[in-house]
Amino acid sequence: MTVMMGFMRWVTFDVFGTLVDWRHGIRTGVELVAPGKGAEVLEAYVRHERDVQSESPTMRYRLLTAEALRRACAEEKVELGADDASVLAATLPYWPVFPEVGAELSALREAGWRLGLLTNCDRDLVAETRRRLAVPVEAVVTAEDVGAYKPATAHFEAFGRAYEPEVWVHVAQSYFHDMVPAHRLGLPRVWINRQGQRPDDETIIQRAQPDLRGLLEAVENASTPAG
Incomplete structure (x- = not known):
């Protein structure tokens, strides 16, 4: 992982669910x-x-998606062909980016924020x-890099060290995978609640919005101490 010193204001993002329509990608992949x-x-x-992430934290994600898909199809009594379980990893590069992402990330960069992916x-x-x-x-930290899947804190710790x-403000859709560990580490955070979920613990949510529109203001507000 290349270290870039001197960039002191960072926004990190989860990718799938936050920037990329993960649910659409899985659903349409299964339809194939x-x-x-x-x-x-x-x-x-x-x-x-x-479950598979918890059981096998060092498993490569392409293998993990195949195993999770096999289990899901078995539960739903959906028959898969011999190579069908690889469909999610095969189609993942084509999953759609949410339409507001380009403009909102560009606005952050223009305001002097550096961008990272966890x-x-x-x-x-x-x-x-x-x-x-x-x-x-400017920065990417993957599960492959750290040998763990969020909500473990290894991604955050590796990014902080590097x-x-x-x-540093963290922005993500997943309450379970991202908001909980970011809260545990005391990071300013913005929850992109695309599914309209209710959090198990309201105190974990610092700021929330339904998508990325207006993210620059939310990030700058989150980065400013109250009072």
């Missing part, structure tokens, strides 16, 4: 191998992916996605 079953398998997949993904997979963001990103940010 099990037409008509995308929506029901998606909900089972979300649960099983967490992702539960492999290096090669996120590299393909990174090209689709159309905005330069870049030593003076100001």
